[in-house]
Amino acid sequence: MVAYYKSPSASTDEAAINDALAGNLCRCTGYAPIVKAMKQALATKSDHFDQQEQTIKNRLETFLPRSSCKISAPAGTVSLPATVEELASIYQDNPDATLVAGATDVGLWVTKRLNSLPHIISIGSVESLKALHETDDELWIGAGVTYSRAHSAIATILPDAGEVIRRIGSTQVRNAGTVCGNIGNGSPIGDGPPLFIAAEAILVLRKGQVTRSLPIEDYFIAYGKQDRQPEEFIEALVIPKPDKNLLYRAYKISKRFDQDISALLGVFAMTCNGDGIVTHIRIAFGGMAATPKRAYATEAAILGKPWDKATLEEAREAIQTDFTPLSDVRSTEWYRRQVAANLLTRFFAETATPTIVETRLAGWKDKAYV
Numbered sequence: 496m497v498a499y500y501k502s503p504s505a506s507t508d509e510a511a512i513n514d515a516l517a518g519n520l521c522r523c524t525g526y527a528p529i530v531k532a533m534k535q536a537l538a539t540k541s542d543h544f545d546q547q548e549q550t551i552k553n554r555l556e557t558f559l560p561r562s563s564c565k566i567s568a569p570a571g572t573v574s575l576p577a578t579v580e581e582l583a584s585i586y587q588d589n590p591d592a593t594l595v596a597g598a599t600d601v602g603l604w605v606t607k608r609l610n611s612l613p614h615i616i617s618i619g620s621v622e623s624l625k626a627l628h629e630t631d632d633e634l635w636i637g638a639g640v641t642y643s644r645a646h647s648a649i650a651t652i653l654p655d656a657g658e659v660i661r662r663i664g665s666t667q668v669r670n671a672g673t674v675c676g677n678i679g680n681g682s683p684i685g686d687g688p689p690l691f692i693a694a695e696a697i698l699v700l701r702k703g704q705v706t707r708s709l710p711i712e713d714y715f716i717a718y719g720k721q722d723r724q725p726e727e728f729i730e731a732l733v734i735p736k737p738d739k740n741l742l743y744r745a746y747k748i749s750k751r752f753d754q755d756i757s758a759l760l761g762v763f764a765m766t767c768n769g770d771g772i773v774t775h776i777r778i779a780f781g782g783m784a785a786t787p788k789r790a791y792a793t794e795a796a797i798l799g800k801p802w803d804k805a806t807l808e809e810a811r812e813a814i815q816t817d818f819t820p821l822s823d824v825r826s827t828e829w830y831r832r833q834v835a836a837n838l839l840t841r842f843f844a845e846t847a848t849p850t851i852v853e854t855r856l857a858g859w860k861d862k863a864y865v
Contacts, residue, residue, distance in 0.1 A: 496512075496515065496516070496529065496532075496533050496536075498515075498666075499512070499515035499533070500533070500536060500537065505537060506537065507533075507534045507537045507538055509530060509534070512530050512533050512534070513526070513530065514661075514666070515666060516529065516530070517665045517666060517753055517754060518664070518665020518666055518667050518668065518754060519665075562577050563575060563576045563577045563578070563581045563585075563620075570611075571611070571612060571613045571614060571615065572613065572614045572615070573614075573615045573616075573617060574589070574592070574614070574615070574616045574617070575617050575619070575620050576616065576618070576620065576621055577620050577621065577622075578621060578622075578623065579621055579623050579624060579701070579730065580704075581621075582616065582618060582621055582624075582728070583701060583702070583703050583704065583726075583728075584703075585616055586616060586726050586728060587702075587703055587726045589614055589616070590725045590726045591613075591614065592613075592614040592615065592616045593612045593614065593615050593616070594615075594616050594618065594679070594728055595615055595616070595617050595618070595619075595676075596617075596618050596619065596638060596639055596672075596673040596675065596676040596679075597619075597641060597668075597671035597672040597673050597676055598617075598671070599664065599668050599671050599672040599676070600672075600676070600680050600682070601615075601680075618638060618639050619639065621639055623637065624637040624638045624639035624640075624730065624731075625637055625639040625640055625644075626640070626731075627640045627644055627645060627648060629648065629736075631736070632735060632736055633733050633734060633735050633736060634648055634649070634652060634733070634734045634736070635731055635732075635733055636648075636649075636674050636675065636731060636732045636733075636734070637675075637730070637731050638673065638675040638676070638679075638728070638729050638730055638731060638732075639673060639675075640673060640674055640675070641669060641670055641671060641672060641673050641674075642660055642663055642664075642668075642669040642670075642672055642673070642674055642677075643666070643669040643670045645660075645674050646660050646661070646669070649674075649734070652734065652736055652737060653690070653694055653734075653737065653743055653745075654743075655743055655744050655745040655762075656690040656691075656694070656743070656745055656762075658745070659686055659690060659745045659747050659760070660686070660687075660690075662686075662747060662749075662752065662753060662754070663677075663686050663687075664754060665753075665754050674687055674732055675698075675729045675731070675732050678691070678698070678711065678714065678729065678732065679721075679723075679728075679729050681714075681715060681719065681720070681721045681786070683718065683781060683782065683784060683785055683786050683787060684756055684757055684760075684781055684782045685781060685787065686747065686757055686760055686781065688711065688715070688779075688781060688787035689745075689760050689761070689762045689779040689780055689781040689787050690745055690760075690762055690779075691711050691732065691734060692711050692712045692762070692777070692779035692787060692789060693743065693745075693762035693763065693764040693777045693778065693779040694734055694735070694737065694743070694764060694777075695710070695735055695764075695777065696710075696711045696732055696733060696734045696735070697709065697710060697711065697732070697733045697735075698710075698711050698714055698729055698731075698732060698733075699729070699730045699731040699732070699733060700723065700724075700727050700728070700729055700730065701727065701728055701729075701730040702724055702726050702727040702728075703726070706730060708733075709722060711732070712779070712787070712788075712789055715786035715787055715788070716786070717785055717786065718785035718786065737764070738766055738775075740766050740767075741764055741765070741766050741775075742763070742764070742765045742766065742767075742846045743762075743763070743764045744762070744763045744841075744842050744845060744846070745760070745761070745762045745763075746760070746761045746762075746838050746841065746842075747760050748760065748761075748834055748838075749825075750825065756825065757781060757782050757825075758782055758825040758826040758830070758831065758834075759780060759781065759782035759783055759820075759826070759831050759834060759835060760780065760781040760782060761778070761779075761780050761835060761838040761839075761842075762778070762779045762780070763776075763777075763778050763838075763839075763842045764776070764777045764778075765777075765797075765802070765842075765846065767802055770801075771801050771802055771803075772799065772800065772801055772802075773797050773798055773799065773800055773801075773802050773806075774798075774799075775798075776794045776797045776798050777789065777794065778790040778793050778794055780817075780818065780835060782820070782825075782831065783817075783818040783820045783831055783835060784818050784819070784820065788817075788818070790813075790814055790817040790818070791817065792813040792814070792816045792817045793810050793813045793814045793817055793839070795813070796809040796810045796812075796813040797809075797810050802843070802846070802847045803847065804843075807839065807840065807843045807847075810839050811836040811839055811840070814832075814835050814836055814839060815832060815836070818831075818832070818835065820832060820835075
């Protein structure tokens, strides 16, 4: 709540306060007194938080490296490069080292799996990798950009992606976890990759002084295997600005709404011409295969056809051939297959026909009720 109080967007709005509290599980009194106290603090603008801020900043300054450094101990080594050139050089000299950005995933390897990581290279001090900028055509997200920093920029061009990102972990996790780190670990249930596959994003990979570009869907080869050469790392993600007529929807399915790993995530990006014929379609799913994956057969069943119920039924059948999902603790194979087809129907309902509200409003207007 101190961090929220100090943020430019802080307000007494209860929903906003609840969002800021997400990730903190209170097991004693509940949240009501905390929310009430926060409203009071924001309304009165107490200077207590201000008095603490400089002390915290002064302490942090002593821990922030100004140049590259290496910390060694009997348990292992941590390298902290200050530039991307130093990062590339250190990684070439130590190809078996573990790269971390926010360490929201790798940290669990240590605390939960009890893995030993002899050499860690952290990119947290590489300022150039924290670049977040956009042009008329694209959005560039450096490998060190956190989800919190990227959220607004991504949501501006892909609103549904922004809503999914709001549900990735908690505020604390999004403050540490990076967009590119979520891609780099290659998880089949990471929420970021399907969002960006559907949006035709490109990865920029670097090895030494050499860079190459790769469509993000080609990065994922098999479970635990990515198209990343030894000593190569992700430098940035580039998202092209979508066509103004693009219909983009993202649906995250999980056992609870907030802070839960997806059972599956479906993302749809489609453009139709004036006659209602589909001229562009990309469909990506997470949680349906060993990697984040496009639904190629489903896309083929839709492309070049009118976006009508007949096409929808063909697509629902085709999606059963695109994936062979597993049954696990989050859901069964049957459930994943059924929900994937149902998300197609939801996408159809939202993009091919008026919504229920629009239909009712039209009816009321016709009857002069409004």
